[in-house]
Amino acid sequence: DTEVTQTPKHLVMGMTNKKSLKCEQHMGHRAMYWYKQKAKKPPELMFVYSYEKLSINESVPSRFSPECPNSSLLNLHLHALQPEDSALYLCASSQDIPALSNSYEQYFGPGTRLTVT
Amino acid sequence: AQSVTQLDSHVSVSEGTPVLLRCNYSSSYSPSLFWYVQHPNKGLQLLLKYTSAATLVKGINGFEAEFKKSETSFHLTKPSAHMSDAAEYFCVVSERWGGGNKLTFGTGTQLKVEL
Numbered sequence: 001d002t003e004v005t006q007t008p009k010h011l012v013m014g015m016t017n018k019k020s021l022k023c024e025q026h027m028g029h030r031a032m033y034w035y036k037q038k039a040k041k042p043p044e045l046m047f048v049y050s051y052e053k054l055s056i057n058e059s060v061p062s063r064f065s066p067e068c069p070n071s072s073l074l075n076l077h078l079h080a081l082q083p084e085d086s087a088l089y090l091c092a093s094s095q096d097i098p099a100l101s102n103s104y105e106q107y108f109g110p111g112t113r114l115t116v117t
Numbered sequence: 118a119q120s121v122t123q124l125d126s127h128v129s130v131s132e133g134t135p136v137l138l139r140c141n142y143s144s145s146y147s148p149s150l151f152w153y154v155q156h157p158n159k160g161l162q163l164l165l166k167y168t169s170a171a172t173l174v175k176g177i178n179g180f181e182a183e184f185k186k187s188e189t190s191f192h193l194t195k196p197s198a199h200m201s202d203a204a205e206y207f208c209v210v211s212e213r214w215g216g217g218n219k220l221t222f223g224t225g226t227q228l229k230v231e232l
Contacts, residue, residue: 004160031218042207042222043161056219090160094218105151106220108160 003027004109008092012115015081021112023074024092032074034066035090043090049074050096081116088113095102119144119210121191131231136195139228140208143189149211150191152182152221156204164206167191177204190205203230 004025035043048056049068065077092106124139153161165176172184182193208223
């Protein structure tokens with residue numbers, strides 16, 4: 001099973017709302033990622049979790065708060081977002097390799113289309 | 118720092134004709150390279166990957182890519198385009214970073230397939 005699932009598929013929220021995006025994988029991957037993708041642009045990395053610990057935060061505003069409750073789940077909590085945060089939010093996972101070796105591919109979910117009004 | 122350059126933002130081909138999507142990379146050491154495809158309003162799907170084994174890499178749906186170190190290129194090809202190949206294609210270079218791997222994406226090539 002090489003599937004990464006994301007819920008919800010679509011989300012519309014006001015600037016004062018609090019909502020969460022969810023991501024799940026059952027491939028035994030220990031690295032999980034959040035990306036933001038604007039229309040006609042490549043994905044931009046937001047966060048990386050490795051063994052349930054946050055290892056990379058790409059200077060993302062604090063209105064985005066990631067959480068990794070266990071090795072299969074990744075959440076992104078949203079609060080006080082701005083209209084420019086409207087985008088497709090993609091989750092991905094990959095194997096983590098402790099020794100120096102070639103990188104493994106990332107498997108992407110279908111994304112959550114977020115609209116902030 | 119690693120980077121990739123996709124030389125064409127848009128490519129248009131007729132169904133049944135060959136596809137060539139060009140990618141050049143910059144890396145200080147032997148890179149891991151990938152091609153991903155994204156259909157409208159969908160996530161990214163891995164087409165193929167190069168990780169320093171064979172230089173000619175075969176992927177899904179009849180796509181293949183050749184790693185040419187002397188030219189720092191990793192072009193994606195397919196002998197015969199199908200309507201279902203119309204999508205956005207991303208060339209990606211990977212580096213180990215913080216316990217995972219960090220992907221650097223090219224700007225994408227929009228492939229249009231015409232009847």
